[in-house]
Amino acid sequence: MAGGKGAYCKSCGRRYQVEHKSKNPDLQKKQRTYFNNYYQTRNTEIQIERRKKREANHLLKKLQDKAWLEFKNALRTGLVKGPPLLCNGCWDVFKIGQQYESHHPNYNEPLIVIWLCKSCHRRLHRYGLDGRFK
Numbered sequence: 001m002a003g004g005k006g007a008y009c010k011s012c013g014r015r016y017q018v019e020h021k022s023k024n025p026d027l028q029k030k031q032r033t034y035f036n037n038y039y040q041t042r043n044t045e046i047q048i049e050r051r052k053k054r055e056a057n058h059l060l061k062k063l064q065d066k067a068w069l070e071f072k073n074a075l076r077t078g079l080v081k082g083p084p085l086l087c088n089g090c091w092d093v094f095k096i097g098q099q100y101e102s103h104h105p106n107y108n109e110p111l112i113v114i115w116l117c118k119s120c121h122r123r124l125h126r127y128g129l130d131g132r133f134k
Helices: 010-023 027-077 118-127
Strands: 100-103 114-117
Touching: 100 118, 114 118
Parallel strands: none
Antiparallel strands: 100 114
């Protein structure tokens, strides 16, 4: 046994393979077609699921971009007021130079936003509105 990687040495192992193939000529072909069909079907299903997820994410991103653009234009023209003095999450006063962010609870209503400090906005996306982990 050379190399310690099998039940036979190289020459005996090769002889066994040749004999096994000659006794079962269709076995390798059957195995190959079975595995090809199995993995081809499985991969096709996985690809379909991935494509559905990509399309859903693409539609969501388009909706997000549209809502943000509409809100930004309304903010610029004065249709919507800027941030209040308090964060809607922790009710802390916005300090000068502190980053505040707007959060859209519903992208179909782009002018309705929640003004949050950066830490509350991060917490909101991580834990959700009710405070539980998503």
